[in-house]
């Protein structure tokens with residue numbers, strides 16, 4: 001029930017944004033696509049959040065991830081996500097089905113992509129070297145969609161290249177690690193996790 005109330009509220013707010021935000025100059029087509037996008041997002045809110053997330057970095061298995069959830073970071077910050085280390089340029093794939101809600105740069109995350117998935121959860125992909133060509137806000141993505149490429153932009157500059165992967169639910173940040181699953185095609189070619197050396201992320 002609460003889910004539908006929430007969806008209705010989101011619907012009302014999105015319509016308000018559409019009415020107020022749409023200048024007369026905006027073409028009808030653009031408005032239509034905005035309405036469609038809003039409807040997609042509303043339908044996501046009515047679904048249960050994903051219980052399993054596909055590994056967002058190509059060629060990496062879950063066993064290779066050193067758990068960095070809530071590790072203290074500069075400025076009394078706790079690390080709200082997982083760092084997944086890989087060579088520069090490694091494919092970053094969406095961990096879920098969803099829609100791109102933001103593509104942009106910030107000082108901590110560098111070049112980032114945010115995707116909204118089922119249950120209104122936000123999946124945050126940061127420190128990207130570059131974005132996938134033609135990726136736009138509003139795009140539908142699946143677990144096969146390339147979002148960008150591993151890098152070390154933002155506060156990871158100068159450090160080892162990695163994807164910072166964050167998951168934000170209704171109650172705030174969630175640890176992505178228990179939800180992550182290896183991609184089927186990687187199961188046969190998984191190399192054993194390197195022991196003794198765990199690069200430090202940001």
Ligand SMILES: [Zn+2]
Nearest residue numbers: 083164201202
């Ligand atoms: Zn991180």
